[in-house]
Amino acid sequence: MANHKSALKRVRQSSARRERNRYYGKTMRNAVRNFRALTDASEAQNKLPELNSIIDRLASKGRIHKNKAANLKSSLAQHVNTLAV
Template identity: 55%
Template sequence: MANHKSALKRIRRNEAVRLRNRYQHKTTRNAIKKLRNETDKKKAEALLPSVVSMIDKLAKRNIIHGNKASNLKGKLMRQVAGL
C-alpha cells in the first residue's frame, strides 16, 4: 500500500485514466468493425473521416502505436475505395 498522499492520488488517477483509455479504445474498435461491415459506398465514405479521427486520437494519446494507427487507416481507406 502507498504511504504518501501523492502516491495515493496517483493510484486513483491511474485507474481513472485506464478506464477512459479502455472506453475510447473499445469505442474505436466498434466503429472500425461497423465500417468494415458496411457495404454501401456512400455510407462508408461518410463514416470514414470520423473513424480515422478516432484512430488518430488513440495514437496521439499513446493508447495504440503510431504505426498500428497508420496500418489501420490504410487498410480502411483501401477497403472503402474498393467498394
C-alpha cells in the same frame, strides 16, 4: 496497498486513466467493426474521414501507437476501395 499520500493519489490517477483509455479504445474498436460491416460504398466513403479523425485523435494523445493508427487507416481505405469496385 500504498502507504504514502502521493502513492495513494498515483493509484487513483492511474485507475482513472486506465478506465478512460479502455473507454476510448473500446469506442474506436466498435467504430472500426461497424465500419467494416458496411456494404454500401458511398456510405463507407462518407464515414471514412470521420473514423480517420477518431483514430488520429487517439494516436495524437498516445492512446494507440502512431503506426497502429496508420495501419488501421490504410486497411480501412483498402476496404472502401474494394467496396467501390
